[in-house]
Amino acid sequence: MLTLIIEKEIRDLVSTARFAVTFGICSLLILLTFYVGARTYALQTEQYEAARKEQLRQLEGVTDWSSVRSARVFLPPQPLAALVTGISNDIGRNAEVRGRGEANPQDSRYAEDPIYAVFRFLDLDFLFQILLSLFAILFGYDAVCGEKERGTLRLTFAQAVPRSTYILGKLVGSFVALGIPLIVPLLIGCAILPMLGVPLSAEEWLRLAFIVASGLLFFGVFLNCSILVSALTHRSSNAFLAMLVVWIMAIIVVPRTAVVIAGRAVDVPTVDELASKKSRYSAQLFAEDRMAMGKFVPSNPTGPQVMQEFNKFMSKIADERQKKMDEFSSRLNEERVNMQRIQEDLAFGIARISPVASLSLGLADLANSGLDLKEEFQSSIQRYQRSYGEFMVKKTGMNPGGGMIMRITDDSDREKPKPIDPSELPVFVFQPETLSASLASALPDLGLLAALATVLFLAATMAFLRYDVR
Amino acid sequence: MITNMIGVIIRKELRAALVSPKFVASFGVCALLMLLSTFVGIREFQASREQYEAAQRLNEQEMREQTAWGRLGTRVFRAPDPLQIFASGLQNDIGRWSSVDAFNPVKLKNSVYSDDPVFAVFRFIDLAFIVQIVLTLMALVYTYDAVNGERESGTLQLTFANPVPRHVYILGKAVGAWLALIVPLFVPLLMSLGLLSVFDILLSAEHWLRIAIMMGASLALVSVFIMSGVLVSALTSRSSVSFLVCLVGWVVTALLIPRAGMMTAGYLVAVPTAAETDSRLDGFSKERWNVHMKELGERWRARNEQLTGKTEEERRAEREAKEWDWMEEDDRSRKQVQRDIDEYATRLREDVRNRKLEQERLGFTLARFSPVAAFQLALMNLAGTDMGMKARFEDALTEYRKTFNTYRDAKVKESGTFGGIRISFDSQRGMKIEQGREETLDLAEMPRFSDPRVPLRDAFSAALVDIGLLVGAALLACAAAVAAFLRYDVR
Numbered sequence: 001m002l003t004l005i006i007e008k009e010i011r012d013l014v015s016t017a018r019f020a021v022t023f024g025i026c027s028l029l030i031l032l033t034f035y036v037g038a039r040t041y042a043l044q045t046e047q048y049e050a051a052r053k054e055q056l057r058q059l060e061g062v063t064d065w066s067s068v069r070s071a072r073v074f075l076p077p078q079p080l081a082a083l084v085t086g087i088s089n090d091i092g093r094n095a096e097v098r099g100r101g102e103a104n105p106q107d108s109r110y111a112e113d114p115i116y117a118v119f120r121f122l123d124l125d126f127l128f129q130i131l132l133s134l135f136a137i138l139f140g141y142d143a144v145c146g147e148k149e150r151g152t153l154r155l156t157f158a159q160a161v162p163r164s165t166y167i168l169g170k171l172v173g174s175f176v177a178l179g180i181p182l183i184v185p186l187l188i189g190c191a192i193l194p195m196l197g198v199p200l201s202a203e204e205w206l207r208l209a210f211i212v213a214s215g216l217l218f219f220g221v222f223l224n225c226s227i228l229v230s231a232l233t234h235r236s237s238n239a240f241l242a243m244l245v246v247w248i249m250a251i252i253v254v255p256r257t258a259v260v261i262a263g264r265a266v267d268v269p270t271v272d273e274l275a276s277k278k279s280r281y282s283a284q285l286f287a288e289d290r291m292a293m294g295k296f297v298p299s300n301p302t303g304p305q306v307m308q309e310f311n312k313f314m315s316k317i318a319d320e321r322q323k324k325m326d327e328f329s330s331r332l333n334e335e336r337v338n339m340q341r342i343q344e345d346l347a348f349g350i351a352r353i354s355p356v357a358s359l360s361l362g363l364a365d366l367a368n369s370g371l372d373l374k375e376e377f378q379s380s381i382q383r384y385q386r387s388y389g390e391f392m393v394k395k396t397g398m399n400p401g402g403g404m405i406m407r408i409t410d411d412s413d414r415e416k417p418k419p420i421d422p423s424e425l426p427v428f429v430f431q432p433e434t435l436s437a438s439l440a441s442a443l444p445d446l447g448l449l450a451a452l453a454t455v456l457f458l459a460a461t462m463a464f465l466r467y468d469v470r
Numbered sequence: 471m472i473t474n475m476i477g478v479i480i481r482k483e484l485r486a487a488l489v490s491p492k493f494v495a496s497f498g499v500c501a502l503l504m505l506l507s508t509f510v511g512i513r514e515f516q517a518s519r520e521q522y523e524a525a526q527r528l529n530e531q532e533m534r535e536q537t538a539w540g541r542l543g544t545r546v547f548r549a550p551d552p553l554q555i556f557a558s559g560l561q562n563d564i565g566r567w568s569s570v571d572a573f574n575p576v577k578l579k580n581s582v583y584s585d586d587p588v589f590a591v592f593r594f595i596d597l598a599f600i601v602q603i604v605l606t607l608m609a610l611v612y613t614y615d616a617v618n619g620e621r622e623s624g625t626l627q628l629t630f631a632n633p634v635p636r637h638v639y640i641l642g643k644a645v646g647a648w649l650a651l652i653v654p655l656f657v658p659l660l661m662s663l664g665l666l667s668v669f670d671i672l673l674s675a676e677h678w679l680r681i682a683i684m685m686g687a688s689l690a691l692v693s694v695f696i697m698s699g700v701l702v703s704a705l706t707s708r709s710s711v712s713f714l715v716c717l718v719g720w721v722v723t724a725l726l727i728p729r730a731g732m733m734t735a736g737y738l739v740a741v742p743t744a745a746e747t748d749s750r751l752d753g754f755s756k757e758r759w760n761v762h763m764k765e766l767g768e769r770w771r772a773r774n775e776q777l778t779g780k781t782e783e784e785r786r787a788e789r790e791a792k793e794w795d796w797m798e799e800d801d802r803s804r805k806q807v808q809r810d811i812d813e814y815a816t817r818l819r820e821d822v823r824n825r826k827l828e829q830e831r832l833g834f835t836l837a838r839f840s841p842v843a844a845f846q847l848a849l850m851n852l853a854g855t856d857m858g859m860k861a862r863f864e865d866a867l868t869e870y871r872k873t874f875n876t877y878r879d880a881k882v883k884e885s886g887t888f889g890g891i892r893i894s895f896d897s898q899r900g901m902k903i904e905q906g907r908e909e910t911l912d913l914a915e916m917p918r919f920s921d922p923r924v925p926l927r928d929a930f931s932a933a934l935v936d937i938g939l940l941v942g943a944a945l946l947a948c949a950a951a952v953a954a955f956l957r958y959d960v961r
Binding site for chain 2: 017018021022025029032036039040043047050051054055057058062067069072074086087090091092093094105106107108110111112113114115116117118119120121122126130131134138237238241242244245248252253255256257258259260262263264268270271272273276279280283287293294296340343344347351357360361364371374
């Protein structure tokens with residue numbers, strides 16, 4: 001009997017014009033999203049390569065590593081971040097590395113190309129949130145009360161049909177009828193990625209599979225919710241209105257309000273406060289070093305080694321200054337990061353009341369475009385900063401960073417120096433989060449979605465057991 | 471007679487609408503969201519104002535602690551504007567401050583979202599967003615069965631058993647639906663505006679005028695969707711079909727076209743990235759400084775050659791006599807380098823900006839096929855959080871930098887010292903480290919930066935095209951609904 005009900009449900013849904021139109025639109029948008037993601041990735045890769053080439057080009061003809069004051073590193077585009085943008089367009093995409101001091105990412109895509117910030121990107125997160133939820137509502141809101149209005153519910157229960165079997169059949173039938181067809185454009189979308197020049201590793205394919213599965217899970221949540229509401233109401237117009245209110249609350253109100261509440265509840269020291277404290281401390285340290293500099297006495301004041309000796313002396317005091325500065329900065333940064341974590345935990349804790357927030361956070365974790373992306377980029381920059389500093393010490397005998405620019409004017413006649421080889425510069429490697437770490441972050445959210453889908457399913461069954469079918 | 475009849479139809483429509491659960495739900499949600507978005511906007515504005523004031527204070531304090539005119543630099547912060555409460559636009563995406571000094575070109579850095587990405591995850595909520603997403607959807611939910619719903623329930627046939635002109639009927643329907651949705655919305659709208667006084671948000675007369683125009687634009691957008699709902703209803707005979715058409719239309723206009731328009735423009739018009747531009751500027755800057763340093767070396771060699779053959783005392787006396795002239799000559803040369811770099815940066819920026827303008831023009835033209843996009847652009851222009859915001863601020867900052875550097879140079883000259891450290895090495899005299907003189911700086915006369923504001927007239931001119939488009943679209947949809955209903959089969 002269950003199979004019969006499922007089959008009937010699938011036939012009823014699939015044979016309607018409503019299904020054809022909605023499914024057509026959804027498929028079109030899904031394919032468009034994959035296409036747009038692939039094009040965006042290609043464009044970002046092009047820009048990334050151009051910026052890197054330009055960086056190397058400007059080192060051409062330089063004859064002394066000492067005159068290389070800094071290196072610029074770039075966040076490489078991630079193929080999945082083009083499909084689930086997360087915060088990847090909001091954080092800085094490059095940083096200037098000097099060998100010492102703080103190197104912070106700057107130039108976010110939205111800050112540099114505000115044209116994209118006006119209406120944002122079309123991505124899978126947006127598509128799942130808005131479209132799949134509407135799709136689920138559209139087909140679920142009259143699942144029970146619609147049958148009642150048409151009188152078919154009464155007819156069905158004139159037979160010996162157990163209510164639990166009927167509602168189970170409805171739920172499974174709706175999910176199969178609507179969910180399975182959605183997989184087709186999603187799979188086609190995945191398949192066209194390599195054809196559009198988006199190389200995906202085995203790990204990224206697995207991530208993509210999880211992303212698609214999360215979308216379907218989210219669709220299941222809204223479908224179950226719609227059927228529950230349908231089983232709680234007697235008129236389909238009321239069920240639709242109730243679901244529309246739920247949709248607006250879940251998508252617009254809860255996530256955004258949660259972040260605002262957390263923003264007000266947890267006081268995070270601002271970047272400006274930190275920058276000011278750091279700047280003042282740095283000025284104080286520099287003033288102390290100026291005094292030390294005045295006391296520099298070379299071993300042989302007129303000997304040819306005096307400048308090298310002075311460089312070493314400067315490097316030493318700069319190292320000491322930087323050590324103090326690093327300790328001070330890391331203390332301040334740690335305070336801010338800790339407060340930010342508390343704020344994030346509170347914001348996301350509240351936001352997770354809405355399945356939309358869970359979906360969004362889970363997808364961003366899986367696509368590696370969540371909040372961790374900024375920290376990972378920052379850590380990679382710091383690692384590179386160390387290797388860059390070591391490289392420069394090897395090449396010039398001193399680390400050029402630290403804020404002091406020393407220009408040496410040499411008036412002696414020497415042979416023309418040879419240009420440096422820019423390819424010797426250490427290569428910046430961005431280390432994204434591993435799959436296991438991403439899964440560990442995303443699983444609680446996906447678990448929440450699964451749990452919510454189950455609870456809604458049980459609630460729909462319970463509601464229908466007491467439903468007046470007349 | 472006709473006026474009376476329209477009045478009757480409108481009254482009937484209003485009565486039917488006001489007692490429906492659809493009205494209760496849509497009014498409740500809209501009212502809640504309008505109040506919530508205004509409240510959230512006010513709190514965000516207050517927070518950003520506090521942050522701005524604190525940052526200003528800290529910067530002032532830092533500047534007061536500086537001890538050499540030569541090293542004097544400042545940071546300029548973008549002041550928040552109360553209109554961001556209603557249309558935050560690009561407010562949180564654009565950098566909040568720029569350093570202003572002699573060496574680095576101005577550049578807005580540290581946007582709200584890049585500093586605190588937690589806010590970027592779900593974004594902020596503002597009135598513009600509520601109007602674009604919620605009110606437009608509610609307008610369609612309200613009107614999708616305005617005509618065919620009556621037909622399905624059999625009342626349309628009954629109505630036309632009487633001598634009711636069709637155009638009168640459909641106009642009455644459209645106006646009734648419009649009044650039923652719009653008039654009740656004035657209550658939460660006025661309450662939202664009342665919240666501004668409750669939270670002590672001071673607004674000028676110009677601000678109020680801008681808000682009034684923004685509300686007018688919101689009305690125009692909602693009207694477009696109300697009339698479109700009536701039109702779709704008059705084109706279809708079943709409410710389930712019109713509902714589906716409306717929903718698809720809403721997804722396409724509210725969500726798809728604006729994004730697709732911008733992205734198409736992004737692909738068609740390539741603009742170099744900031745990193746690429748910065749690298750180019752860095753390259754030019756390094757090259758220019760290298761030439762300068764080479765010239766400086768040659769100059770000093772020539773100066774030293776002039777002193778050869780003289781006694782140590784004569785050399786010292788001549789050096790001391792010429793030192794100021796030499797310093798000025800070197801300084802002129804340094805300033806010329808800086809000017810060249812600035813000019814190159816301006817040219818580079820101009821080129822990027824022109825390409826961006828081209829991209830924007832194309833993007834906005836495509837996006838304006840959606841009334842939602844036209845509305846968003848109009849509101850951003852009126853609130854001053856539009857696409858031009860970044861360029862406006864950076865231009866004003868560049869001008870300010872010139873004034874600031876002129877002031878700084880004058881002070882350096884006045885004080886007679888640059889304040890830096892000069893390290894010289896001579897094969898005969900050895901190394902000499904000279905510390906510049908340090909002093910407390912009196913910054914009372916320092917020029918202050920004033921935020922660039924777009925005059926109301928300019929903002930309105932920029933928004934006029936979009937508002938005109940909205941009004942045009944609403945009238946067109948209304949006319950189309952009348953035309954469609956004239957041929958509608960009422961049976």
